[in-house]
Amino acid sequence: MGPDDASSLSAVSSFSNSSSIKRERELSGGEEEVEVERVSSRVSDEDEEASPRKKLRLTKEQSAILEDNFKEHATLNPKQKQDLAHKLNLRPRQVEVWFQNRRARTKLKQTEVDCELLKKCCERLTDENKKLQKELQELKSLKLAAPFYMQLPAATLTMCPSCERICNGGDGSSTKAFLAFGEEEICTAAGTQLTGNCSKAIALYSGDLNNNNQNFG
DNA sequence: GTAAACTTTCCAGTTACATCA
DNA sequence: ATTGATGTAACTGGAAAGTTT
Structure with missing residues (x-):
């Protein structure tokens, strides 16, 4: 047996x-x-x-019944404990301990899941940070160079819908173009709303997100 | 009303044992 | 047959909340 x-x-x-x-x-x-x-x-x-x-070792049947009860409520009141113990022919203390251990296992599992999520999140952010750093470097070198529109074919120039300045198309690189005008000039007119890309890039460009948010807020 | 003692319950950490590869 | 890893029942001590004295 x-x-x-x-x-x-x-x-x-x-x-x-x-x-x-x-x-x-x-x-x-x-x-x-x-x-x-x-x-x-x-x-x-x-x-x-x-x-x-x-x-x-609890029998499969006992475990199954305990599991079922746990699904309904993760804690027991004295009456429930007593009833369950009687039903399973266990001592109330055993039922109590089983529930305590079960809660601990659940918590541990959840912690592991959370940990995995945080890891992935961290990886994503690291990745994004690298990209932004790279973009920042490009912007800095662009700023040192001649005015950007002199380096671009005319056909690639378009107007930024939010601040109505010239940029080189809608491919996500527009921030570079606007920033090339210089920090002082960008979208500072009263009431101007910056797009997410614009404001984020500017904030990174100046190295101080908070300051920029205050300026444009 | 309240302070101290006691009880109950929970949790985190640990131990002891059964089982399996 | 032995052994190390793993899962889990059971234990310990402390904290918090409730109850009794």
Whole structure:
């Protein structure tokens, strides 16, 4: 008969007697019986008799029922605990411990999931940061060069819809073009709304997002 | 009303044991 | 047959909240 033998819910689980073990350990030290009894009462259930701590395995049926109950509520009130213990032929303490361990497992799993998400998020941000740094370098070198429109074919020049300045097309590189005018001149007219790309790039360009947000806010 | 003692419950960390590769 | 890794039942100690004295 293996531990999974589900011939009955009672086949298992009455060995470990925490209070007797506790008593055994503490008394071997030779002192303080009163204190030991008090502490032990914390976990004692009615039917205690001395036996060494033995690891029990709950049957599949018992586990399944406990799982079902856990799905409904992750904590138990005393009545629920008592009923469940009776139904499974376990001691209430065992049911209580099972729920505690189950909550701990759930929490651990969730922590692992969160950790994975954070890792991925971190990778994405690192990636984005690299790209932005690269773009920033390009913008800086552009600024040092001659006015951008002199370097571009006329056909590639378009107007920024938000600030109505010339840029080189709508391919996402417009920020470079506007920034080429110089930090002071960009979109500073009253009431001008910057697009997300524009303002973000400008903020990065100046190296201070907060300052820029205040300026344009 | 309130302070101290006691109880209950939960959690985090740990231990002990069963099982499996 | 042995062993290390893994899963999990059970234990411990401390904190918080509730109850009793």
